[in-house]
Amino acid sequence: MNPDEKLLQSAGLSQSAPGVWTRGAAENILERVARADIFVSDLDECMFPAITQGEAARSVIHRVASRPGVPNRVPLLFNMLFHAGAILIQQRIQEITGDIQNSRLIRSFENLARGVPISYFEDAADELRDTYFDSVPETFSLFMNRGVRCGVISLGLDIVIRRLLSHLETAKGLNFEFFDCTHVRADSKGRFAGYLPEKTYTENDAKRRLLSARCEMYKAGMCVVVGHDRDDLKMFEEARRRSGVAIGFRPVPENYPLLDAAVFGSDWRPLFELISPAFV
Structure with a gap:
């Protein structure tokens, strides 16, 4: 998704670096990022380029x-x-x-x-395990090295997400505290038999509820959230409601008004460069 500069400006965002648009001074965002208690990202088309x-x-x-x-x-x-x-x-x-x-x-x-x-x-x-965007592991490491709770909230499937995150943990030394997503049930022969009813998430409000639950579980006073499309809109709203930081990676225009920062690039390097000064 390429930036729509007119819509970004009308949403109150201004360009602060190549591919980076922020609401107000970047220093204000960094101050809140530095106080993060929980860091959450979407996975499909966000941490990884595909669904x-x-x-x-x-x-x-x-x-x-x-x-x-x-x-x-x-x-x-x-x-x-x-x-x-x-x-x-x-x-x-x-x-x-x-x-x-x-x-x-x-x-x-x-x-x-x-x-x-x-x-x-x-x-x-x-x-697919090595297809994640460049700088995804490094960005998570910034938070994890400071003891921030880190995880993924996705509408994808556990049978795929579990394997992808497990590889990142093994290959890059990361430690995901949680991944909230739709869970699959198997029949007696190990075949796909449908979704678990109590863990089936098919609308964007589920992401809001999951983020809220994780913030309450960890007593998080400051959340930092990364997302991109309409499925993340409610999660961004929840982050803003909690005075957290909402960051869009190649976000759709509908999310612009909810974002503290919008990052556009071929990978996560501009995002990493935006927030890394908060960890110096």
């Missing part, structure tokens, strides 16, 4: 299609291709209308994945 469960599904479809020995292969492949087509049509409509909200696709994905061995998605997630 990770979608990319994992592509890999799984290829696996099912190219390996004749997969159990129940033909009906499984037919179901996945049918629902993948429906999801692609929904995504295309969103792109044409500009009304992009990935949470709408979550229910369709549940139907696509039904019956697929969970291990297939875990293997597919491992293929």
Whole structure:
């Protein structure tokens, strides 16, 4: 998402560095970042460039299609291709209308994945583990090294997110206190059987509730939140309500009025450069 400079300015943001727009002086944001008790980021198209469960599904479809020995292969492949087509049509409509909200696709994905061995998605997630944006680990390290509680709030799936964060912990020495997302249930044969009803998050208000719950759990007086699209709008609202810091990474224009900072770049380096002085 490229910056809309006119809308950024009308939302009260001004450019403070290449690719960085802030509300007021950057020093004021840094002062609050330095007092952070909790740091939360979205994952898909935020920490990682793609919708990770979608990319994992592509890999799984290829696996099912190219390996004749997969159990129940033909009906499984037919179901996945049918629902993948429906999801692609929904995504295309969103792109044409500009009304992009990935949470709408979550229910369709549940139907696509039904019956697929969970291990297939875990293997597919491992293929994505090094695709995170540059400076994501370094940014989290700033907070973690100071003892700030860090985690992810996403509308994605635990079977993918768990593997991605576990790799970041092992490879980069990070320690995620939590990841809140939709959880999957498996049948007796280890196959995808749907979402856990009590841990199914399909609308953006769920992110607000999850952020609020984590702030209350950790008694956090200052939260710093990174997000990007309409699914993060309510989470940004909650951060602002708590006088926290809302940072958009390549954010959609609808989020501009809620942001303390908007960062546009090919990766997280401008974000890291923006907030790192708070940790000197």
